[in-house]
Amino acid sequence: MDLLVRLASICGRENVLSDPEDLLVFEYDAGFDRSAPSAVVVPATADEVSAVVRAARDAGVPIVPRGAGTGLAGGTVACGGAIVVSTSRLRNILEIDTVGRSALVEPGVVNADLGAALRPHGLFFAPDPSSQRASTIGGNIGNNAGGPHALRYGSVVDHVLGVEMVLPDGTIAAFGGRAPDLPGYDLVPLIVGSEGTLGIVTKAWLRLLPLPEHVHTFLALFPDVGTGARAASAIIGGGIVPAAMEMLDRTTMRALNAAFDAHLPEEAGSLLLVEVEGLVEECRDQVTRIETLCRAEGAFGIRTATTAEERDALWKARKLGYPALARIKPNNYLNDAVVPRTKLPEVLGRVNGIADRYGYTIANMFHIGDGNLHPVLLFDARTEPIERVLRAAAEILRVAVDAGGMLSGEHGIGVEKEDFMTWVFAPEDLDAMRRARGALDPDGVMNPGKVLPGQKACGDIPTSRIKRGLAEGMWV
């Protein structure tokens, strides 16, 4: 095949994969939708990316960018005969500007590696998705990743000054740059979170923050999920925005204790993992107020991490919590709906009700502070049909939408939820999105079949077909 030869001449033979066995390894991300690409190419420079994009374009083959493949919405799963362009060899940190507090990095840099490189300078990159040990800055940008500390610092979009991107026609263009507020349209917020549908980011200028002088991390123990949720609402409603505020229910605690020896208090029905940071005086005050509010809502215990090691252990358990649930049941379906924070207690009650009705064990471990739910349905795919799991997940989405919420807080739409987009947006709203997408990718060659409904490219993925039925059937 002509394209393969050309790709090999650009990136070297060993960096072009086309054996069916090799392609199988790219049929998945961390979610449920699977489809193998027609080839995989792993370029090492922006120029190579550009040449690859031109080659694919000449061959009429669509392109799916891929970072570490840790996404949960199928954004990097290639359908419609697309090739995967992986950024995993573009992993240089090009500059760290300690005065201007910015960094210039390639997209394959792993989020945690960037953090480690910045720490000696007293700086950090705020977005901390739970996948940060493996997920890349490019992937974080593609998904507008969040993480626990998005509560205080916002998602990736708040921390990207600019990007260099290879456009679908192969040209390398800059959007924004080292300085904020450059003239002309600011396409950074369109590109961040576009799930690889507009181009392939080859460099990013990131905004950095100075590490806080003080961090205080504690657990508030509640008898059940409802009381914990009411406390979280009361904290936000009381005008306190901690750096992070996470809820874990008992099922989750059990899994984390088994996996990490985390010593979480399983006698609690739920707990809030709260972190405040900043000036020590500010922290003290916030902690007192938060603890008071928690006790008023029924918290029966407060446990504070007294050392950095204890704090790290708590966050390790939390951030690796989702895969640790595999210790309870081998498969799990992770939802990512987001609701107004005042609706949390009511929504959680209804979500747990759905799981009960279906008979699924549910694990709740999520960013309660910004209303970003992650109810996880646990099952065993060997014995339980995926259709039923997807139906339960759709019902959960429906509850969130009815409460004024949205489909995704940080995982994206991908091929997982594109059909549900009609639940929250009218045709003209979706058409506006289509216009924006078309301005960058007029021929629809970048990651076809993703984000917006009504596309054919990914129609053959079995899970996708099931979800389309659910999306169309449940609304009216």
Next chain:
Amino acid sequence: MTVPGASRFELPSDALQQCIRCGMCLEACPTYTLTGLETESPRGRIHLMDAMTHGRIGATARVSLHLDRCLGCRACEAVCPSGVPYGELIELTRAQLVRPSRRRDLLLGAIVARPRVLDVAARVGSLYERSGVRALLHATGAIRLLPPGLRRLESLYPPLARPRYRAPTPPSAPVARVALLLGCVMRVAYGDVHTSAAHVLARLGVEVVDVPDQGCCGALHAHAGDREAARGLARKAIAAFERAGVDALVVDAAGCGAYMKGYGRLLADDPAWAERARALAARVRDVTEYIASLEVPAPLGRLEARVTYQDPCHLAHAQGIRRQPRELLRRIDGLELVEMPDADMCCGSAGTYNVVQPEYADRLQRAKVDAILSTGASAVVSANPGCMLQVAAGLRARGSDLPVLHVVEVLDRAMRS
């Protein structure tokens, strides 16, 4: 879709099912970080195993290539939140994938990868016999394999042969009685490391009892895909150490220690041996783990040196032992321990790996040497013979004469002063 001939491949469904493709293993994997290719990642390899088990693909040369490129370092297993038993999966995979003839080559490779074995064995007749090397060489027609292998292996050759194991004078009032695994390769190739280990133990009041007929632990055979041979060797070792009636079985080769700690799983389906295997496994201790658990004097001798420590995969990842060797080194007066970047990244030795996957092994070795040299240390310390050999060869190739020592050698020198 089922591929003809693929149905024979099978792995335990529970173990495979445990992987949810989250990708948290990627950055821990030396071959993934080296290549950026997910085909060379733990998640990718598990997916291939799963696809073979379900008959979606056959055991093609391409699949074998990716699985062969796995170092077996188990760094992925150590970071896996879901608890996938990767070490077991890759071992079971190799047991099914590797053709018997290739298995033999791999095992031979493993042995000639320590050329001193051959060299020393030729002179130390009795050990040679007992270690089984001779039998192996004869049975498999080693001569045919050696020339290309040896050409590459020459670079691994240390300039001096090392003295063999000499048991210390037992302490007068021992605080504990232990056995020391002499093993197959270590016994002939690193006898002096055993000597250091035994002398350090003796100085701390621990009696090292002689255990005849202990043989080989079986790890090399298993990693080469010969699980049955490994089980046989395991039974033999269990019987030998049971007879010694010791408090602990101390191991100074991380690869052997890691393997013996897994005897319980290895023989779980053998009713006659399962319980005995579990019991012995529970008594296996890495030498650094064991010494660190003793009430030892502070400081542990004196040695003016600036050293850096290389985590052996089978110590750090497979046994979770990172703290103890460092603690012991820090307890030596005058010794400064400087950390190298990615100390727990595989050096590329990995049993037969530097014979079978020379290109990857070299790249990993170069990265490791870079990391070591960046510290400005005057010596490299590790705790596994394979790593020591690989690191020393890499340093020599770079024109560096930095000594490469086992933790117990450093302790031995410090405590002698």
Next chain:
Amino acid sequence: MGLNELGAFAVDGRVPAEHVDARREEDVVEAIRDANARRVALVLWGGGTRIGIGDAPARYDVALDLRGLRGVVDHQPGDLTVTVRAGTTLAELSAALAAHRQWWPVEAAHPERATVGGTIASAADGPSRYRYLHVRDHVIGVHAVLGDGTLTRAGGRVVKNVTGYDLSRLYSGTFGTLCAIVEATLKLTPLPERSETLIAESGDRASAVRLARDLVRLRLPLDALAVASGSPARALGSSAAHAVLVRLAGNAAAVERLRRELASRAPVTREVDATVWQVLADAPADADVSLRATWPPALAMDVDAGDAVLYVGLETAHLLAPLDARRIAELRAGAERREGALVVERAPSELRRSVGTWGTPRVPAAVAQRLRDAFDPNGVLAPGRVP
């Protein structure tokens, strides 16, 4: 409306033929559809505080006045969100939120006139940016009428959201050339318990700038930081030619601590009234010539350009002296060499035409044009104003 009244809606000397006073979203839809039908060009008006920014419109027939879209639609204090109509002024919004001790952390010029819609559309800035960054980061959803008259919604009412493309933020800084924002849902912030402003005066600019840089390097969480030089310094009551202003905010103990730390390391001790920040925010909107320079990484401070407000730590300088075209071109070239920019926000028409408003845009022209074609296919929204 007579010619005199229409004159109040002139942009760069161009007076529109019509004025449409929109009161409801439907009015905006109708006005834009009508413009499409008649192929006439519109300029959207809010409070007019930033209407001067942009090149002269290529065509300008109708002033579409959005100030009549007024009022809070829904405030959810427990969610820290508010939904307002676009014509609501920043002052009205602040008043509505203050009762709940919340605010929308955007300080801009003339809040009694500046509207929420205009502030978003023109990506307005002010002292709050030191801590709270872009306006767009505090917008979570909008109702917008596209250039073809389609009423659309983007974003939502939740504070974290990746459900499709983030058009709400894309619209920020497009100066009314892609759509008319008619309603916005905003992310709010609790008001600090206490806030204090300290000043240090200085006779020479270099030492004032040095002091400000040192304050940035202290890594203390300051709420705002600026250097005023020349006329803005005098306007806020400085007796010296240059003044460094620092705002501290937080609970009482934190503010106390910050003040102590500053006092021990820098001559910043005198407290002044918080209203000085509004004086700074207003200054660029009132000067005859107002340039916004972005100049990383060492900031525009290396340039002595006379009257100025420098936002240290943001790489931004508002230069307010009556510079000539040659000097502006020089400064712009210097800024662009440093990967920065210089935008002529206010200038007499002739001067602006000779130097251009924007300089080199940092978005490919073809992409910007395709975006405009997609959202405003007939080019009715302020054609020619933005590159």
